[in-house]
Amino acid sequence: MLLGPPGSGKGTLATSLSEHLGVAVFVTGDALRAAIDAKSKLGEKVKADVEAGRLVDDETILALAQGFLAAHPEGVLFDGFPRTIRQAAGLRSLVSAEDDLHVIYLDASEETITSRLTSRRVCPGCGEIYNMRFKPPKKDGVCDNCGTTLIRRKDDTEEVIRDRYQVYLRETAPLVDYFARELLRVDGNLSGDKVLERIRGELCPA
Numbered sequence: 001m002l003l004g005p006p007g008s009g010k011g012t013l014a015t016s017l018s019e020h021l022g023v024a025v026f027v028t029g030d031a032l033r034a035a036i037d038a039k040s041k042l043g044e045k046v047k048a049d050v051e052a053g054r055l056v057d058d059e060t061i062l063a064l065a066q067g068f069l070a071a072h073p074e075g076v077l078f079d080g081f082p083r084t085i086r087q088a089a090g091l092r093s094l095v096s097a098e099d100d101l102h103v104i105y106l107d108a109s110e111e112t113i114t115s116r117l118t119s120r121r122v123c124p125g126c127g128e129i130y131n132m133r134f135k136p137p138k139k140d141g142v143c144d145n146c147g148t149t150l151i152r153r154k155d156d157t158e159e160v161i162r163d164r165y166q167v168y169l170r171e172t173a174p175l176v177d178y179f180a181r182e183l184l185r186v187d188g189n190l191s192g193d194k195v196l197e198r199i200r201g202e203l204c205p206a
C-alpha cells in the first residue's frame with residue numbers, strides 16, 4: 001500500500017508501480033464509483049451516502065477493499081487506502097499471515113506538496129495532467145493532446161491544500177507509526193523516477 005500526504009506523488013507512483021509489479025490498483029474513489037455502477041447492495045448504500053453528502057463509513061470501504069482483494073489474488077496495490085487507523089486495522093485483518101504487506105511511505109514536506117499542487121494544471125478536454133515545473137506542455141497553457149486551454153483545479157489553491165494537509169496530519173499520519181514494522185520510507189521530495197528506482201531496489205532486489 002502507498003501512504004503519504006496529498007501531493008506526495010502516490011497516484012503517479014501507483015500507475016508505474018502497478019505496471020512494474022503486474023498488480024491491480026485499488027483507489028477508494030474509483031471503487032465507490034464502480035460499486036454505484038454495479039448497482040450492488042453495497043453500491044446502493046454508497047449511492048445513498050454520496051447523494052446525501054454523507055461520508056462513506058469505514059466498514060463499507062473495507063468491504064469494497066475486501067471484495068477487490070478477493071478478485072485479485074495475485075496482489076493489490078492500495079493507493080490512498082487505508083486512510084484511518086480503523087481502516088488500517090481492517091486491512092491488517094484481511095491480509096493473512098503468510099501474505100506480505102508492504103507499506104511504502106512517501107515522505108514529502110508541506111513545502112514540496114504545496115509547490116507541486118499549485119503548479120498543477122489539467123486539460124478540461126481530455127483530462128491530461130501537467131505540472132508547470134516538472135511536466136509543462138510544449139506550448140504554454142495549451143494541452144499537447146487536444147489543444148484545449150489548461151486550467152487550474154479549484155481545489156489546487158494554497159488554502160485548500162493546507163486544509164487537506166491538516167486533515168492528513170490528523171487522520172492518516174498516525175498510520176506511519178501504526179505500520180512501523182512494514183514501513184519502507186521513501187523521500188517523496190525526489191522526482192518520480194528516483195522514487196520508483198528506490199522502491200524497485202528495495203522490493204525487487206536483483
Ligand SMILES: [Zn+2]
Nearest residue numbers: 123126143146
Ligand atoms: Zn487535452
